[in-house]
Amino acid sequence: MATYVVGVDLGGTNIKAGVCDERAQVLTKLSITTEGQRGPEGVMDRIAEATHLGIEQAGLRLADVQAVGVGAPGTIDFDAGVVVIAPNLPGWEDVHLRAGVAERLGLTTVIENDANAAAFGEYWTGAGAQADPMVLLTLGTGVGGGIVVGGELLHGASGAAAELGHTIIHFGGRRCGCGNRGCLEAYASATALVARFREAVEQGAESVLAEPARSGGEVTSEGIYQAALAGDELSRKMMEETGVLLGYGIVSIVHALNPQRVVLSGGMIGAGEMLMEPVRRTIAEMAFPLSQRPLQVVFATLGGDAGFIGAAGCALQSSATSA
Amino acid sequence: MATYVVGVDLGGTNIKAGVCDERAQVLTKLSITTEGQRGPEGVMDRIAEATHLGIEQAGLRLADVQAVGVGAPGTIDFDAGVVVIAPNLPGWEDVHLRAGVAERLGLTTVIENDANAAAFGEYWTGAGAQADPMVLLTLGTGVGGGIVVGGELLHGASGAAAELGHTIIHFGGRRCGCGNRGCLEAYASATALVARFREAVEQGAESVLAEPARSGGEVTSEGIYQAALAGDELSRKMMEETGVLLGYGIVSIVHALNPQRVVLSGGMIGAGEMLMEPVRRTIAEMAFPLSQRPLQVVFATLGGDAGFIGAAGCALQSSATSA
Numbered sequence: 001m002a003t004y005v006v007g008v009d010l011g012g013t014n015i016k017a018g019v020c021d022e023r024a025q026v027l028t029k030l031s032i033t034t035e036g037q038r039g040p041e042g043v044m045d046r047i048a049e050a051t052h053l054g055i056e057q058a059g060l061r062l063a064d065v066q067a068v069g070v071g072a073p074g075t076i077d078f079d080a081g082v083v084v085i086a087p088n089l090p091g092w093e094d095v096h097l098r099a100g101v102a103e104r105l106g107l108t109t110v111i112e113n114d115a116n117a118a119a120f121g122e123y124w125t126g127a128g129a130q131a132d133p134m135v136l137l138t139l140g141t142g143v144g145g146g147i148v149v150g151g152e153l154l155h156g157a158s159g160a161a162a163e164l165g166h167t168i169i170h171f172g173g174r175r176c177g178c179g180n181r182g183c184l185e186a187y188a189s190a191t192a193l194v195a196r197f198r199e200a201v202e203q204g205a206e207s208v209l210a211e212p213a214r215s216g217g218e219v220t221s222e223g224i225y226q227a228a229l230a231g232d233e234l235s236r237k238m239m240e241e242t243g244v245l246l247g248y249g250i251v252s253i254v255h256a257l258n259p260q261r262v263v264l265s266g267g268m269i270g271a272g273e274m275l276m277e278p279v280r281r282t283i284a285e286m287a288f289p290l291s292q293r294p295l296q297v298v299f300a301t302l303g304g305d306a307g308f309i310g311a312a313g314c315a316l317q318s319s320a321t322s323a
Numbered sequence: 324m325a326t327y328v329v330g331v332d333l334g335g336t337n338i339k340a341g342v343c344d345e346r347a348q349v350l351t352k353l354s355i356t357t358e359g360q361r362g363p364e365g366v367m368d369r370i371a372e373a374t375h376l377g378i379e380q381a382g383l384r385l386a387d388v389q390a391v392g393v394g395a396p397g398t399i400d401f402d403a404g405v406v407v408i409a410p411n412l413p414g415w416e417d418v419h420l421r422a423g424v425a426e427r428l429g430l431t432t433v434i435e436n437d438a439n440a441a442a443f444g445e446y447w448t449g450a451g452a453q454a455d456p457m458v459l460l461t462l463g464t465g466v467g468g469g470i471v472v473g474g475e476l477l478h479g480a481s482g483a484a485a486e487l488g489h490t491i492i493h494f495g496g497r498r499c500g501c502g503n504r505g506c507l508e509a510y511a512s513a514t515a516l517v518a519r520f521r522e523a524v525e526q527g528a529e530s531v532l533a534e535p536a537r538s539g540g541e542v543t544s545e546g547i548y549q550a551a552l553a554g555d556e557l558s559r560k561m562m563e564e565t566g567v568l569l570g571y572g573i574v575s576i577v578h579a580l581n582p583q584r585v586v587l588s589g590g591m592i593g594a595g596e597m598l599m600e601p602v603r604r605t606i607a608e609m610a611f612p613l614s615q616r617p618l619q620v621v622f623a624t625l626g627g628d629a630g631f632i633g634a635a636g637c638a639l640q641s642s643a644t645s646a
Contacts, residue, residue, distance in 0.1 A: 258479020
């Protein structure tokens with residue numbers, strides 16, 4: 001008899017859910033609004049709704065489902081099954097998410113943070129498939145991470161592991177959103193790319209985007225990438241530099257963890273080889289030969305589905321372990 | 324019936340060996356010269372001699388011993404049981420250390436690299452006892468590391484994990500012995516402390532050690548520490564700076580691994596609080612509160628015995644797993 005699990009990716013705007021079998025095949029997936037203004041209890045009702053909807057769409061019954069996994073934003077106390085704080089969800093402080101969902105559904109429930117869930121998704125069935133160790137870096141407005149060692153997510157002593165965006169690559173350097181100076185995120189996130197671009201323009205560099213940058217108009221990482229593609233010199237230089245800076249952070253991660261695979265995900269991977277080439281070159285130049293031997297650096301393949309798939313995978317793993 | 328294991332710490336000059344019981348009690352220990360000039364076969368003979376000597380000193384017979392663990396310098400291929408290269412041991416290239424020792428002794432043999440063995444020693448019975456995750460940093464002429472997750476050493480995909488001295492804390496910065504720029508080792512090792520001190524003197528800084536530094540005389544990290552104790556301003560500043568720089572590296576490690584304990588070992592920990600205070604202050608200022616909650620930063624307690632004790636612990640763990 002096949003085993004089915006439900007994965008839920010809880011976001012500030014939408015809840016994505018899907019049903020997977022034990023071989024990571026997605027039977028069905030869906031997205032509904034989070035309705036965060038309804039507060040934690042209301043949002044947990046929505047999670048239950050999404051789960052029921054998914055099970056129905058898949059042509060299954062609740063009894064066919066072994067467990068549900070929920071990937072949630074914010075800080076999680078894994079032992080207690082509690083979301084300690086989730087900045088993007090109004091009123092989410094010390095929310096007993098695991099118990100709340102388990103009660104509503106009558107199903108074994110596992111919770112995970114969203115970056116870890118995405119990492120586990122890529123490990124289970126995406127670009128990181130079965131690599132050991134596997135490291136995921138999410139490159140978006142911030143830089144997030146997930147680490148899988150021996151097939152298990154590394155949580156650390158208080159569930160705070162894999163904050164890889166806050167690897168210090170240049171002490172005393174650029175100010176990061178976290179308050180520190182010199183974090184990888186302050187150099188290689190989409191936000192940092194735009195900030196570095198604006199600074200270059202302010203210092204007089206020429207670019208087709210110089211005018212909007214100077215007049216306070218919108219400049220995005222996507223816009224910089226498109227300008228680079230169209231031959232804009234500064235944009236190309238900035239994209240290249242982002243890859244090198246990211247490479248420095250990955251070299252530190254490679255020396256610490258000796259991963260078999262580093263998976264890059266998030267919006268910025270849309271830049272493709274323009275980003276990947278300088279990343280790989282920097283690693284080739286700096287990482288120890290023995291560390292490089294097994295190493296692959298690749299792009300994620302699950303896109304926005306990684307979160308719910310990974311949450312489902314965590315649910316499967318947890319129910320297999322406890323069975 | 325008690326279980327006994329032998330641990331061997333293979334160094335360029337001496338071979339240390341000891342016999343431990345399954346509760347990490349050291350029954351006896353000894354040290355003999357390595358006689359590296361005899362080449363790999365000769366050195367493996369010496370390892371066997373040290374093991375027999377230890378067993379005899381402990382009043383045991385070979386049949387009482389369950390396994391032997393050998394901590395070796397250099398690069399190790401764990402699957403093959405081979406020392407790929409050991410720069411401090413003449414002729415050590417692709418040496419089948421595990422098979423060589425096992426044949427000589429007729430005992431199950433486990434090999435480990437020396438930094439990992441020391442880390443496991445501190446985890447088994449020293450300052451890192453049973454912490455999860457536990458990270459060891461060895462502060463000497465270089466900066467080495469070891470990582471224990473879930474009670475097991477993290478080897479990584481090719482046995483190259485925990486090269487924590489080559490965490491990049493300042494890209495484009497000081498040149499490291501490894502050829503890269505900006506490594507933690509290039510800032511916070513004993514060698515780097517002396518180099519930074521000499522540079523400060525060259526730039527005109529005053530110190531009781533300025534004269535020997537300028538005239539190319541011997542300046543050591545120990546000498547700088549002693550001068551700092553005696554009130555030398557520059558020496559004190561350099562010691563303090565070393566702690567801060569080390570702190571930057573530890574913050575990156577803490578954000579990646581969320582360790583329960585970071586253990587500092589090696590010659591430099593002789594500086595005690597003068598080193599520890601700025602380390603702890605930097606972590607307190609920069610590490611995320613959730614990561615700090617379970618974190619302890621402490622000095623190693625096993626000193627030079629960590630290597631053979633850890634090697635013995637690895638032997639015990641391995642034989643328990645395979646039994």
